[in-house]
Amino acid sequence: MHELGIAASILDVVSHEAERRPQARILKVGLRIGELAGVDRDALAFGWEVLTKDTQWDGLALEMEQIPRRQRCTRCGHEFPAPDFMTACPKCADPLTATIAGDELDIAYLEVEES
Amino acid sequence: MTQVAVEKKVLNENQILAEKLRETFRQNGIFCFNIISSPGSGKTALLERTLERLPKESRVAVLTGDLQTENDAKRLARFGFPVKQIITGGTCHLDARMVEKHLADWDLANLDTLIIENVGNLVCPTGYDLGEAFKIVLLSVTEGEDKPLKYPSIFFKSALMILNKIDLLPYVPFDAEKAKENARKVHPGMEILELSCTTGQGLDDWIRWLEEKRKSVMVPA
Numbered sequence: 001m002h003e004l005g006i007a008a009s010i011l012d013v014v015s016h017e018a019e020r021r022p023q024a025r026i027l028k029v030g031l032r033i034g035e036l037a038g039v040d041r042d043a044l045a046f047g048w049e050v051l052t053k054d055t056q057w058d059g060l061a062l063e064m065e066q067i068p069r070r071q072r073c074t075r076c077g078h079e080f081p082a083p084d085f086m087t088a089c090p091k092c093a094d095p096l097t098a099t100i101a102g103d104e105l106d107i108a109y110l111e112v113e114e115s
Numbered sequence: 116m117t118q119v120a121v122e123k124k125v126l127n128e129n130q131i132l133a134e135k136l137r138e139t140f141r142q143n144g145i146f147c148f149n150i151i152s153s154p155g156s157g158k159t160a161l162l163e164r165t166l167e168r169l170p171k172e173s174r175v176a177v178l179t180g181d182l183q184t185e186n187d188a189k190r191l192a193r194f195g196f197p198v199k200q201i202i203t204g205g206t207c208h209l210d211a212r213m214v215e216k217h218l219a220d221w222d223l224a225n226l227d228t229l230i231i232e233n234v235g236n237l238v239c240p241t242g243y244d245l246g247e248a249f250k251i252v253l254l255s256v257t258e259g260e261d262k263p264l265k266y267p268s269i270f271f272k273s274a275l276m277i278l279n280k281i282d283l284l285p286y287v288p289f290d291a292e293k294a295k296e297n298a299r300k301v302h303p304g305m306e307i308l309e310l311s312c313t314t315g316q317g318l319d320d321w322i323r324w325l326e327e328k329r330k331s332v333m334v335p336a
Binding site: 085086087 | 120126210266301
């Protein structure tokens with residue numbers, strides 16, 4: 001259960017961005033969470049709720065975009081989605097493919113209202 | 116209403132500190148690795164067997180993390196190398212700040228290897244870079260061979276999987292080939308070593324692996 005710590009890290013970034021934009025009201029935080037990031041979205045939502053309750057951030061929405069895993073074949077260069085750990089290249093069957101997406105844990109954007 | 120791009124890693128602060136540690140290790144010629152597993156897979160036993168094989172003049176130090184107790188540090192201190200316990204007091208993983216803090220009173224110029232034994236947990240330590248050259252994940256044969264599929268992140272991020280307690284293979288329904296296949300599904304090409312800290316089988320390969328890795332990652336200053 002490290003999602004509370006992750007929620008706290010998100011809050012740090014949000015607070016920092018809010019200082020940089022004193023005129024703006026932050027309405028939403030957009031996250032990108034890769035399937036390999038090891039983050040439980042429900043636990044993160046819960047941690048976020050606990051952490052922001054009765055603060056100036058109470059009610060601030062977290063939008064989580066789940067990023068599926070994608071691989072690139074190191075032999076033929078083919079790029080493909082890899083659900084259920086099907087990481088071998090579907091084109092040339094090479095098992096040695098590299099992950100190009102799916103381990104993200106990023107704050108992508110903020111939705112703000114400028115006054 | 117407008118959308119403004121932020122494009123920051125959530126664990127940005129930890130990442131910045133980890134890069135700083137990595138640079139410190141590089142400047143001091145320290146080879147650092149971070150060992151992660153479930154509780155009871157044999158991280159501390161592996162370190163005991165590793166430390167006892169090292170020449171006394173080795174300049175190795177160990178940081179070992181647990182929620183409570185100094186037990187692991189006591190076990191590892193017997194070998195005469197500097198060991199420090201990081202008691203997280205409930206936190207389920209080590210982060211770069213804890214490592215930085217516990218390194219503060221060691222003379223890093225006098226070290227060439229730093230081993231970090233993380234808190235026993237296959238999930239939470241995964242996302243926290245500690246400045247290590249690489250992560251190593253331990254799996255023991257008394258667990259399930261589907262662990263790599265259940266906890267893919269750590270197997271994906273580790274350079275090496277060590278299959279421990281192989282002396283118990285005749286007595287448990289663990290399919291070692293299946294476990295290796297599962298690890299390589301999650302992490303294509305993953306390196307794997309099999310060993311037993313009880314009988315010593317495979318330990319020479321492990322020590323050799325470490326020395327080879329040290330040579331490949333340590334660029335002469």
